[in-house]
Amino acid sequence: MFDVLGILEGKFGPLVKVDGVFARGTMLFLFEPDHFEQVYRAEEANPLRPGFQVLDYYRTQLRKSRYGGLHGLINAQGPEWREFRTKVNPALLLPKLVKLYAPGIDEIAQDFVQRLSQITHDDAYIKDNFELELTKFSLEATALVALGSRLGCLKDSLDSDHPARRLMKSTRDIFELTYKLEIRPSPWRYIATPAYKMVIEAYDTQWEISMMYINHARKKLEQRGYDIPEEEKSVLEKLIAIDEKVAVMMASEMLLAGIDTVSFVTTSLLFNLAMNQKVQDKLREEIRTSESNYKRYFRACLKEALRLRHVVPANLRRTHRDHIVGGYYIPKGIDVIAPNEYLSRSEKFYPQPEEFIPERWLVEKSDPLYYGNAHPLVTLPFGFGVRSCIGRRIAELEIELLIKRLIEEFKVTWNGPPIKIVNKLTNTFVKPYNFTFTSVK
Numbered sequence: 066m067f068d069v070l071g072i073l074e075g076k077f078g079p080l081v082k083v084d085g086v087f088a089r090g091t092m093l094f095l096f097e098p099d100h101f102e103q104v105y106r107a108e109e110a111n112p113l114r115p116g117f118q119v120l121d122y123y124r125t126q127l128r129k130s131r132y133g134g135l136h137g138l139i140n141a142q143g144p145e146w147r148e149f150r151t152k153v154n155p156a157l158l159l160p161k162l163v164k165l166y167a168p169g170i171d172e173i174a175q176d177f178v179q180r181l182s183q184i185t186h187d188d189a190y191i192k193d194n195f196e197l198e199l200t201k202f203s204l205e206a207t208a209l210v211a212l213g214s215r216l217g218c219l220k221d222s223l224d225s226d227h228p229a230r231r232l233m234k235s236t237r238d239i240f241e242l243t244y245k246l247e248i249r250p251s252p253w254r255y256i257a258t259p260a261y262k263m264v265i266e267a268y269d270t271q272w273e274i275s276m277m278y279i280n281h282a283r284k285k286l287e288q289r290g291y292d293i294p295e296e297e298k299s300v301l302e303k304l305i306a307i308d309e310k311v312a313v314m315m316a317s318e319m320l321l322a323g324i325d326t327v328s329f330v331t332t333s334l335l336f337n338l339a340m341n342q343k344v345q346d347k348l349r350e351e352i353r354t355s356e357s358n359y360k361r362y363f364r365a366c367l368k369e370a371l372r373l374r375h376v377v378p379a380n381l382r383r384t385h386r387d388h389i390v391g392g393y394y395i396p397k398g399i400d401v402i403a404p405n406e407y408l409s410r411s412e413k414f415y416p417q418p419e420e421f422i423p424e425r426w427l428v429e430k431s432d433p434l435y436y437g438n439a440h441p442l443v444t445l446p447f448g449f450g451v452r453s454c455i456g457r458r459i460a461e462l463e464i465e466l467l468i469k470r471l472i473e474e475f476k477v478t479w480n481g482p483p484i485k486i487v488n489k490l491t492n493t494f495v496k497p498y499n500f501t502f503t504s505v506k
């Protein structure tokens with residue numbers, strides 16, 4: 066992926082137009098942060114992010130009666146997106162969110178550490194299944210915030226036909242197949258290809274299982290009664306009071322968007338800590354001595370891991386009006402792509418760009434490593450502006466609490482060639498996961 070972007074930029078310069086095939090719109094790659102900043106800021110009044118076209122078709126036509134005309138937050142555009150987002154923002158971006166969910170997520174992090182202690186001697190299992198184990202954590206933690214209840218993913222090993230495992234698999238399949246159908250050329254709009262049939266099955270499974278969990282959570286709420294302090298309510302409960310359809314759709318989308326993203330970033334951070342023992346030792350030292358110093362250093366480590374690996378390698382907005390950028394005319398209806406991961410690993414913006422150096426996020430302005438020397442929009446792991454990731458706070462909290470428990474319990478090492486990454490719609494790691502976890506207690 067980086068090679069292709071490097072060739073495009075090297076050969077054609079800072080603005081590169083790529084014509085779409087099979088009903089994909091024209092894409093315009095902007096390699097200058099000033100350029101995409103200009104477009105993205107001008108689009109803030111109506112930020113269009115086309116994506117998931119099969120999901121759109123699935124929700125609005127194939128399974129229309131089920132969704133009551135709603136596209137969901139991921140897929141809605143224009144006024145429908147704004148109305149949806151305005152309803153859900155207070156529940157998900159609440160400043161008290163951290164205080165509210167930290168104890169529950171910390172309990173899940175401790176359960177994960179306990180499970181890892183039981184399986185860590187089995188190198189072959191970890192090599193093949195580390196990501197699966199981590200995904201159980203992210204599902205359990207995201208479900209706690211979304212539904213207010215635990216699913217039990219970490220209690221014992223889950224068979225592949227357990228609903229939680231099926232939910233995880235359907236999510237993975239949706240991202241994989243969406244890449245096949247919507248990024249690579251595909252005639253799915255004209256004929257039902259095998260990949261199209263598979264993604265419809267995956268959407269059905271994702272919906273059925275998330276609905277099963279949502280209904281179960283609602284039953285528990287009804288039994289308990291709704292008369293509890295506002296700040297103690299789950300996202301589902303808060304949203305039910307505002308709009309029931311939106312509540313169900315949001316909970317289902319949290320279970321779709323909040324699982325693989327969190328496990329990817331946690332794996333990426335753990336890999337970097339394993340490869341940089343001094344950083345890991347410092348983080349452990351901060352955990353032992355000062356909560357505030359830990360938080361500060363953890364944040365720098367997380368930012369650095371996110372700089373090196375974005376879950377979504379590029380950001381995207383479709384123009385809803387004309388622009389003039391760098392002397393070029395960009396008409397309405399163009400997909401403007403900001404290749405943020407590629408730029409974040411470029412020497413043009415960061416010294417020693419391939420190195421994991423959390424200190425760059427902490428040093429003074431006078432230091433050449435100072436992060437502020439790069440344009441502020443080069444690194445955008447959670448997207449941009451009013452349409453940026455709504456799960457950011459939840460994701461950061463989950464990762465912070467899990468890393469804290471893991472690093473205080475284990476020395477993490479990596480034995481083998483660097484971790485393998487596959488760039489598709491989202492980045493994913495593939496086995497082997499050559500981690501070892503040795504108790505330091």
Ligand code: HEM
Pocket residue numbers: 114138139140150207318319320322323324326327330375376377380381445446447448449450451452453454455456457459460461
């Ligand atoms: C570290 C983990 C995560 C990363 C790196 C990430 C990244 C992103 C990015 C890049 C976008 C696109 C933003 C844009 O277009 O400007 C996005 C959107 C979104 N994310 Fe996340 N995400 C993460 C975790 C989560 C979690 C935990 C949830 C749910 C609880 C979530 C739910 C969503 C939703 C619903 C959207 C669509 C927002 C909208 O269109 O208004 N994400 N995320």
